[in-house]
Structures are given as structure tokens and as C-alpha cells.
Amino acid sequence: MPWLEVVRPGIRTTVQDRGRPGFAAVGVGRSGAADLAAHDAANRLVGNRSGAATLEITVGGLAVRTVGPVSVAVTGARVPLTVNGSDRPDHALLHLAGGDLIEVGHAVTGMRSYLAVRGGLDVPPVMGSRSTDTLSGVGPAPLTEGDRLLVGADVGAWPAEEIIPPPPAVAGPTVVRVDLGPRDDWFTPASIRALFEHEWTVTPESNRVGVRLHGPGPLHRARRGELPSEAMVAGALQVPSGGAPILFLADHPVTGGYPVIAVVDEEDLSAAAQARPGDRLRFRARPGANPHP
Amino acid sequence: MRLRDVGRSAILAEFEDLDTVLGYFRALDADPVRGVQEIVPASRTLLVRYDPAQVTRDSVGEWITGATALPPPDPGEAEEVQLAVRYDGPDLADVAEHTGLSVDEVVRAHTGTPWIVAFAGFAPGFGYLVDGDPRLRVPRRAEPRTAVPAGAVAVAGEFSGVYPRSSPGGWQLIGTTDTVVWDPEGTPPALLRPGVRVRFTAM
16 A cells, blocks of 8 residues: 655644544544535545545645555645646646655645545544544644655545535635524623624634634623533634633534533534634524524 | 524533433433434533434424433442542542541542542543532642643542543542543543443552
């Protein structure tokens, strides 16, 4: 089997798949690709099953050398991509020879790119997943120079298309649909209006645990007291006591003691995970939720 | 009980107290339905995650509200874990002082009755143990330690627990166990899962 040798790991590159659901009751979250749509798309381009492990490249800077012939694709954040110094397209299937040098430059838009290799990355799974959970420390360590990543056999049929449209460039804020709750009753009506009426800026403290947001001012609570810790989900907009919301991503804590004002639609979580520091999010209420009796 | 939607693929069920949470957790865990992926207990809530492609929110809600809380299983029926402890923790004397017990009485209280894992959190494999001797209720330390060693056995509030790996921590340390409570390569990885009964013994 061929493998990839890490020449430069980039700013932060981890192995990710669709995560390890089912362990929250023992304190381990799902983890997995922060942008599942881009991870899935990369796997589709190389004919892998969706559970195959890819590389999640944060911002860029990765260089890997192929040992043996491989087929790869890079999706997600738009990046300059070269093979042996020549420009090659992202969001496209590439057939490479042994000894080729793949270099992923710094993202032009978006935060996270996904490099899939046909067969998937065969790092040892932990608790049924090859994902690196940066919060709990479960899973493989982030990539370092000299790592050898074996190519696995997690293949399906070759895809019908060898090129897919890249995500459209977003002008203005990324619109993210949310459902209010489960703890919107902890906030004043004015703060709930503020959540929807203002744009929220992504701060540099954001990571795979969550996107930390800065807005017009703190979201105010309508009640005092402390919330007993309760289970959290990816997409939860948790509001700590300072009043600045955090949008939880793949490596969120399994429980938390601050109220969740709203939860982001799973389909929009991928776009939110691509927001860079300085980018803006705008929340929109999803229609059609009928409350429980 | 009150149900709250958490987006469109989870429901948070709220209860009056931890005993009721655990009663419903036992009932729902013993009666799984298709499309329900995960039940996560916490101190006043259960989070039920479901796949909306397989099951509707309303049927998940009816499954929860239609359940009857189960009492704790009789001794001998619950899965039981024995943890041998050296009661040599640096806070043992402080716990004795807080509780008005002697050090020996603290050890006897901690080992005298079984504990039950209520829920997990804080770190992988960290179980919050409840139902122990109520005399052992002590506050957290005023200053959390920056490093608590793996295997440290601790008490705080109504809880006891075992630190699965070295981490910061603010609970009162009363002893040490050599039993590995968390091993990601293990099957299952966590020894202290919700519902498991734990009996401490003094080495």
C-alpha cells in the first residue's frame, strides 16, 4: 500500500472522519470533520466511502510527498494547490505518481480544507474513529513533520464526476439558520432580538471546540442563578456569563453549565465552521418549529 | 418532566432532581427505539439525540413522556465495580475536619455503602458518583490544584469521583486507586458508565 509522508504539517492539520458518536455518556464527544460537507465531498471525489479518514488542514501550509501512486482531492476552504510546483485545481480528482510533492498554500477564503486520498488514511482508530478530538485528547495526534500516513482500503465506486463546484464566495455575512432554545427563556427579549438583528464577528480565539463571537454587546440574562450542567450538541450557541456567544463545533465539551440560546441547523454548521476570524455571521430563525405541548 | 427541543435532532428532558433523571435514564436505556442514537444524563436533564431521518421528534417525545422511571436495581443485579483505594490523599485530614469525623470514620463512610455512577463529564471517563454516605458532603477546595494525578479518589458536594488522568481539579483528594478507569483502547473504554454501582475498599 502507498503512503503519504508529511514534509510540512502546516499550521494545524489533523486526521478526521465522521467522528465517534455514542460516547457522550462517558465524557467523549463526537468530534469528526468540522465541515462534514467538505469532508464528504473530498471522499466522494476519490471514490471513498464517507467514513474514510481525510486530513483537515487548518488555514493551510501542508506539504506531503506521495510514496507510491495515489489519487487525491482537496475540498473545503479555497487554497492554492500545487503538485511538484505546478498549479493544480482544488475540488477535483488528481491522479499522482509516487514521489510527487503536494503543497497546500494558505486559504484564500474559508478556514479548513480537506485532503482525501483514495482508500482513506489508515491511522489506528480509537473508539471506532480516526478523528483527533482536540478537547478530550482522544484519537491521533496532530500531524508533525516526518509522519507517515498509510493509505487504507476504504474504497467505494469511482465517482461519476471528477470535478465539483467549489463553495461560492460569500459577499457579506454568512447567514446561519437557527432554532431558538433550549434555554432562550434565560435571556431578555431584547437580547433575543439582538441575536437576530446584529451581525456577529468571529474572533481569533475560535477553534474546533467553538467559534467565539463578538457582537454589539453582551446578551443579557432574564434570570439569575446557575444552570446545572447539561449535555451540549454541535451547533449549540452557548452564552457564558460574559454574554458573548460561542458556537460549538465538532470538539465541543459534552456538557456545559451555561445556557444555550439557540441551535444552528446542521446543514449550516459546515458554512459556520469555515468562518475565519473577522468574518461575520448573521443568525436567522428557522420557520416551522412547533413547540412541544 | 418538561421537554425542550435542542435544534431538530435532540430533545432535552428536564426533571426535578437527579434521582428522577437516573430513574428515567434506566427506563429509556432499557427500552431503546429505532432512530435514537444517544442518551446523555446530567444532573437535572437527559439529552436524547435522534436521527430525524429515522424517527420523528413527536414519537421520540412520546417515548420519553410515556416511560416509567425505574428504581435502582437490587444489589447483585447492577453491574458492580470494586475499586481498591489507598486512603492517603492530601485532603483527608481536611475532609475529616469538615465532616466532624475522624480519618478512620471518613474511610469507613466512603467504603461503607455503594456509590452509583450518575453521569459523566469534565474529562473522558470521569464519572460523577452519587448515593454515597451523606456525611461526606464537603465543599470543593478554595484553590483548585493545577495537577491532580491519575487515579486520585476525591469527594465534593454530593459526589465522589476518580480522576481518569492527570488534570487540574478542585475536589478534595482522599485516596488513590491503581485501577485504570479510562482506557481509550479498552472495551468499553470507561469503567464508570452511568448506572454502574461502585464499591470502594480500603487497601
